[in-house]
Amino acid sequence: MTTNVTYLADQEAAERDEETMLQLVWRQFRKHKMAVLGMTVLLLLIVGVVVGPIVTPYDIERSSLRERYQPPSLVHPFGTDDLGRDMLTRILAGGRISLNIGFMSMVVALAIGVTVGSVAGFYGGKVDNILMRFTDIMLTLPRLFLLIIMVLLLRGINWPYLQESGGIVAIILVLGVLSWMSIARLVRGAFLSLRQMEFVEAARSLGLSNRRIIVRHILPNAVTPVIVAATLGMARAIISESGLSFLGFGVQPPTPTWGNMLSNAQQEMLRGHMWMAIFPGLMIFITVIAINYIGDGLRDALDPRHVG
Amino acid sequence: MTRYIIRRLLQLIPIMFLISMIVFVLLQLAPGDPAAALEDNPNLTAEDRARFEERLGLNDPLHIKYLKWLGNTLQGNWGISVATKRPVLDEIGSRLPNTLRLMITAQVITLLIAIPIGIVSAVKQYSLFDHVSTTFAFMGQSIPVFWFGLMLIMIFSMTLKTADGGPLLPGGGMYDLRLYDEATAPFADRLRHMILPVAMLAMLGVGTYTRYTRGSMLEVLRQDYLRTARAKGQKERRVVLIHALKNAAIPIITILALDLPSVFGGAVFTETIFSWPGMGRLFIDAANRSDYDLLMGIVLMNAMLILIFNLIADVLYAVLDPRVRFD
Numbered sequence: 001m002t003t004n005v006t007y008l009a010d011q012e013a014a015e016r017d018e019e020t021m022l023q024l025v026w027r028q029f030r031k032h033k034m035a036v037l038g039m040t041v042l043l044l045l046i047v048g049v050v051v052g053p054i055v056t057p058y059d060i061e062r063s064s065l066r067e068r069y070q071p072p073s074l075v076h077p078f079g080t081d082d083l084g085r086d087m088l089t090r091i092l093a094g095g096r097i098s099l100n101i102g103f104m105s106m107v108v109a110l111a112i113g114v115t116v117g118s119v120a121g122f123y124g125g126k127v128d129n130i131l132m133r134f135t136d137i138m139l140t141l142p143r144l145f146l147l148i149i150m151v152l153l154l155r156g157i158n159w160p161y162l163q164e165s166g167g168i169v170a171i172i173l174v175l176g177v178l179s180w181m182s183i184a185r186l187v188r189g190a191f192l193s194l195r196q197m198e199f200v201e202a203a204r205s206l207g208l209s210n211r212r213i214i215v216r217h218i219l220p221n222a223v224t225p226v227i228v229a230a231t232l233g234m235a236r237a238i239i240s241e242s243g244l245s246f247l248g249f250g251v252q253p254p255t256p257t258w259g260n261m262l263s264n265a266q267q268e269m270l271r272g273h274m275w276m277a278i279f280p281g282l283m284i285f286i287t288v289i290a291i292n293y294i295g296d297g298l299r300d301a302l303d304p305r306h307v308g
Numbered sequence: 309m310t311r312y313i314i315r316r317l318l319q320l321i322p323i324m325f326l327i328s329m330i331v332f333v334l335l336q337l338a339p340g341d342p343a344a345a346l347e348d349n350p351n352l353t354a355e356d357r358a359r360f361e362e363r364l365g366l367n368d369p370l371h372i373k374y375l376k377w378l379g380n381t382l383q384g385n386w387g388i389s390v391a392t393k394r395p396v397l398d399e400i401g402s403r404l405p406n407t408l409r410l411m412i413t414a415q416v417i418t419l420l421i422a423i424p425i426g427i428v429s430a431v432k433q434y435s436l437f438d439h440v441s442t443t444f445a446f447m448g449q450s451i452p453v454f455w456f457g458l459m460l461i462m463i464f465s466m467t468l469k470t471a472d473g474g475p476l477l478p479g480g481g482m483y484d485l486r487l488y489d490e491a492t493a494p495f496a497d498r499l500r501h502m503i504l505p506v507a508m509l510a511m512l513g514v515g516t517y518t519r520y521t522r523g524s525m526l527e528v529l530r531q532d533y534l535r536t537a538r539a540k541g542q543k544e545r546r547v548v549l550i551h552a553l554k555n556a557a558i559p560i561i562t563i564l565a566l567d568l569p570s571v572f573g574g575a576v577f578t579e580t581i582f583s584w585p586g587m588g589r590l591f592i593d594a595a596n597r598s599d600y601d602l603l604m605g606i607v608l609m610n611a612m613l614i615l616i617f618n619l620i621a622d623v624l625y626a627v628l629d630p631r632v633r634f635d
Contacts, residue, residue, distance in 0.1 A: 235450065239452050
């Protein structure tokens with residue numbers, strides 16, 4: 001029995017040597033059943049929101065007074081809304097925007113967070129102190145309050161690109177600008193320990209510029225925790241977008257998102273049109289669980305302690 | 309320790325200063341000002357408007373505006389709400405207790421649910437209970453809290469009925485407006501009105517605290533001193549609930565403090581959905597009316613509460629964990 005186990009372990013180790021990093025991560029990731037399920041659900045959702053609005057027989061924005069408030073049926077699986085628009089069509093079109101906002105705002109947050117974190121961690125001292133105090137302050141204030149204040153601020157800026165399609169770009173910027181703090185802290189932590197390592201010393205003695213050392217030598221080693229944080233951050237951004245839109249400070253109708261489809265949901269629900277409140281929220285819930293499980297699986301797969 | 313607390317309090321001053329500066333600048337850049345509200349008035353001439361702007365100091369440069377505002381604020385003059393014409397501090401003062409009542413109850417309920425579940429999960433790691441509770445905790449962290457509130461209303465205020473056909477639980481307000489007023493509402497009625505909003509707000513943290521307690525307990529349960537306790541012949545129950553929990557619970561204090569901003573955020577949704585007259589709804593109303601003095605006051609009050617609570621948590625942490633030194 002014992003020899004058998006040893007043998008298997010050796011074989012695994014031998015095979016592992018020939019695997020690329022990506023294959024290794026994927027093999028670990030596959031072991032996390034919920035993460036694989038989450039990945040499947042997310043892929044289906046992406047296909048749905050891309051293909052759905054194209055193949056649907058209904059229009060996203062055209063209203064039809066005769067078809068208002070239809071409960072779910074075979075013709076309208078998720079019912080119709082207060083203007084007689086097919087809810088399923090709008091949920092798929094809205095999902096495209098919600099997922100986009102989640103992804104793009106994470107890109108913005110990554111750009112700021114990685115920059116602030118690597119500069120603070122690499123240079124240390126006064127720079128680090130100032131940047132991290134600023135990060136602390138941003139974390140002290142309730143995020144929702146800052147989000148809303150930033151939305152008010154951007155509403156005053158008359159840059160058309162910012163406000164078109166219900167202000168999608170404005171929301172992406174606001175969410176990105178207020179979500180970089182945890183990433184900055186992670187990157188800074190990684191940099192603080194990595195900058196003492198010998199390979200950095202070696203790069204320095206070769207006369208490489210600070211910028212090159214940061215970008216090409218240290219950053220690739222700090223990427224693992226950032227991937228996980230970015231995944232979980234995307235889930236959080238989707239929830240934040242829906243919350244902002246629910247309160248009326250997000251993407252403005254008629255452009256649909258899962259959040260602003262819920263902005264009248266409370267009144268509609270109280271009038272008995274419950275499907276209008278159930279489905280958009282359910283979509284957010286399913287998407288966020290799926291992404292969170294993917295993040296969980298990635299953490300397990302990327303953490304070197306779990307390998308083997 | 310007194311010196312430590314005093315030093316920490318002094319450190320709060322520059323932080324508050326910075327926070328106020330950031331929020332002040334952001335709000336100054338936001339569109340709409342008190343003079344714009346007068347624009348609809350046809351009797352107002354351009355000179356009137358100029359005089360008005362002059363009196364309010366609307367044409368001053370930014371740093372002068374900030375210094376004026378700072379001077380006023382330090383003297384307890386936080387400005388006037390444009391919408392209600394009442395002083396900002398009065399507005400906040402009348403709403404803050406409602407928010408705190410909601411938040412404190414919700415946090416207590418959160419801990420009462422999350423800590424026992426976390427302990428059992430850790431003690432019986434990888435059991436069915438552990439798997440189920442971990443899955444639920446994960447779902448709790450993924451649910452949009454405002455949608456959860458809507459679903460609570462749908463189930464408990466609309467679908468389920470009492471014997472006489474009324475809703476099982478009230479879906480809004482602090483007491484029954486048809487029967488009572490602020491002074492006469494009985495305790496039982498107020499309690500009934502708290503159930504759903506508290507459940508919604510508690511949901512925000514249950515998942516996080518369950519996972520956290522579980523993780524913290526798992527770490528402590530491996531420690532040698534617990535083996536010692538068992539070797540002395542202590543009952544398992546006592547080992548877990550007294551020896552282990554005492555140390556596992558300390559980090560939760562930090563999480564409670566760090567989590568406070570998100571609870572304030574959650575309260576905004578709870579108060580909006582359940583028509584709860586608290587500070588969160590006041591903030592949303594103020595944002596919708598470009599009532600910037602009021603917005604500023606609410607953010608400042610929140611920041612102060614959060615910073616003071618953080619300080620209390622730090623001190624408490626050091627008191628409970630003798631390894632942490634005051635220096």
